[in-house]
Amino acid sequence: MQYVPWRNVNSWQCKACGYCCKLYSVVLNFGEYLRLTQTYGQGAAESDLSRFYIKRHSNGDCAFLGCKSLKYYCGLQATKPEACKIWPFKVAAEPKYGDEDLAAFNYDGKEVYIYVDNMCSGVRYGKPTWEFQNQTIKEFVEIALGTREFQHHATGRIGFEWRK
Ligand code: SF4
Numbered sequence: 489m490q491y492v493p494w495r496n497v498n499s500w501q502c503k504a505c506g507y508c509c510k511l512y513s514v515v516l517n518f519g520e521y522l523r524l525t526q527t528y529g530q531g532a533a534e535s536d537l538s539r540f541y542i543k544r545h546s547n548g549d550c551a552f553l554g555c556k557s558l559k560y561y562c563g564l565q566a567t568k569p570e571a572c573k574i575w576p577f578k579v580a581a582e583p584k585y586g587d588e589d590l591a592a593f594n595y596d597g598k599e600v601y602i603y604v605d606n607m608c609s610g611v612r613y614g615k616p617t618w619e620f621q622n623q624t625i626k627e628f629v630e631i632a633l634g635t636r637e638f639q640h641h642a643t644g645r646i647g648f649e650w651r652k
């Protein structure tokens with residue numbers, strides 16, 4: 489994987505390929521772990537000695553990943569963990585992946601550094617569009633800063649119902 493600074497990205501839209509939900513273990517904070525297990529039961533999460541994770545099937549898929557007509561989608565939607573809400577973006581207080589000038593983003597007078605993981609097939613490279621800069625990126629920053637929960641521009645568009 490490689491992190492690309494946001495100024496080299498034209499736009500982003502989830503293609504519902506499901507890749508991220510098949511490849512990665514999703515770490516839950518304690519509040520997310522409690523909410524998830526209270527709603528869906530203990531089987532919705534797993535843990536090791538130091539962390540809580542969302543349950544994965546034996547093939548590696550997240551237990552909440554659904555598929556319809558070859559499109560993958562999240563069964564948790566608005567209540568998905570923050571790690572999922574932020575993917576494939578990284579919002580950092582420092583330019584930790586380099587390209588400081590290209591990664592810098594001014595949010596309400598505060599400088600943050602934004603990168604996108606090039607493993608995501610929804611990334612289109614080029615000069616940022618107005619919508620990407622002022623709506624999509626802004627939403628990811630607000631989620632990372634904890635000032636927003638609802639996603640509109642920063643998520644896929646398809647939903648399905650979780651069944652135990
Ligand atoms: S966020 Fe990216 S990798 Fe994940 S399902 Fe959407 S397009 Fe695929």
Ligand code: SF4
Nearest residue numbers: 509550552553562572
């Ligand atoms: S909770 Fe949703 S977005 Fe997160 S890995 Fe599972 S299916 Fe994907």
